[in-house]
Amino acid sequence: MTTFGRELRRLMVERGVGVRALSRRVPCNPGYLSKLRQDQQTPSDAMARRLEAALDAEGSLVPLTEPSSARRRGERPVDLFGVDLPDVNGRPVDAAYVESIRETSQALVRLDTVHGGNDVLPLALRAFRVANRKLGSGAYERPIERDLIAATGEIAEVAAWLAFDADRQEVSRQVIHEALMLSRAAGDRDMELFELTHMAMQSVHLHRPAEAVRLTADVVDGRRPSPRVTALFDIRRGRALAQLGDKRRALDALGRARATLKDGITAADSPWTWWITDAEVLWHTGMAHAELGEWGAAVPLLRETADRRAAYQRARYNDLVHLLNALVHVADWREAEPVLGEVAAQVGEVGSTRTANLLARTVGRIARTDAPSTVAAISDEVQRRLHQDLSRQASPRLL
Incomplete structure (x- = not known):
């Protein structure tokens, strides 16, 4: 047989x-x-x-x-999100348990790609807490210790990203620091680098550019990792430099990242770098122009990004909201109206509080302008739907 x-x-x-x-x-x-x-x-x-x-x-x-x-x-049962299922016969967790954590991480990423971070975040935090509890209590077979530490760091990174997307920034900062500590303890250099890029991303989001530059400096200027990881650090540094008003160095960093990605994925690249695409660099270049106050230059880049990612609802929704924000800044109402209409149809379908908050600020800005009546009417409807959607979302204590 x-x-x-x-x-x-x-x-x-x-x-x-x-x-x-x-x-x-x-x-x-x-x-x-x-x-x-x-x-x-x-x-x-x-x-x-x-x-x-x-x-x-x-x-x-x-x-x-x-x-x-x-x-x-009598092996321990594993299900997609049930990494805390009771161990059969009370045995310490084993290599299969570690694998179940990794499978859960990948499932959470797939759900986030479609639905956004809001609804998926509690699952991720639950899975991380359970794995971390096993690790802290020593309830595992000794030969798997390093792998368990690494897998727990990996799922912590996923939870930190989901908290970022759900705009739970304090939760995200807390969990990503725990993730970094675990990955370093496991000697998982690849995941450690990923976590450092997350921290730099969050620093940019919170408008702490000097912090982001410090986080990227040692990697970009010193010992260089694989090409695509280096490209991601260049993206983070480019955004931070734009916030600091250093246009030349910002666009140079983003240009290097884009040139690096043209070589495709190589054997030296980390598995998690699959999502770093040319469209991703294009979007960040548009955002860098916006942060430099060059909203007119940002518009075509953000529009092209949204077109390239048309097949991915969650990504396109985020792209369209940022494009709409840029169009409102330049008062291009003719272009803004169809974008606003498409966004209006998707409010509540993608659970990203981070994007929803930007949309709320954007329609609030429209209300303070002399926008055409058709744009103002759609904007009012978006504001109403956002209010309904946000009122449905409980704000549980996550940590």
Whole structure:
């Protein structure tokens, strides 16, 4: 009988892929992957599908997961957001638990990509608290300690991003510092760099540009990481320099980032850099012009970004709100009206309080101008819908 591990080994040999190379593609922990190859662990269906995709072998592994056999052996149950399910027989958590944390992180990212951070944030904080509690209590098998620390740091980073998008900035700052501490303790340099870019991003958002420059200086000017990670630090530095009024250096940094991304993803790049695209740099360049007071220069860049990301509702909604803000600043009502109409139709569909707050400020600005009656009417409707949407959102104590 062909087992999951035997088929996985066959596929890896056939494709000429080793454990570490495959673990980077999935991504997952190499130690956990080794256990799967030896049939010492039973993977979830989600993990089997990711391995199939990485090995270009659709349909080869999922049928062999045999979840019932795991239950017969008494292994700890894992579900998508249930990393705090009670351990069977009270055993310390193991490598499968670590993998469940990583799968939860990826599921949270997928949900955020579609729905925004508001509704997903409580799930992320819950998952982080549970994993952190296991780590703090020592309720884990000693060989997995480093992997558990790393996975907990990773899910903390996801929670910090979601808090940022939900405009819970104090929560985001608290969690990202915990994430950084964990990733450093695990020796996870890739995740540590990601967390530093988050901190720089938040510093820019809170208009603390000198802080953002300090956060990026050591990486950009000193020991350089992989090209795409360096590009992201250049993006953060460019935005900060624009806030400081240093146009030349700001646009130089953003130009370097855009040139770097033209080379595509290389083997040296971290797996989390997949989302750093040319459109992302274009958007930040538009925002840099806005921060320099050059709203007219920002408009075409923000419009192009929104067009490029038309297939992604959440991203396009955010892009359109920033474009609308720029159009209102230059009083281009003819262009603003259709953008405002599209935004109005999506209020409440994307749960990003950060974007909703900008939209509220923008329609408030419209109300103080001599905008045409058609624009003013749509703006009033947006304001009404925003009020309804925000009034429905409870503000629970998250931490």
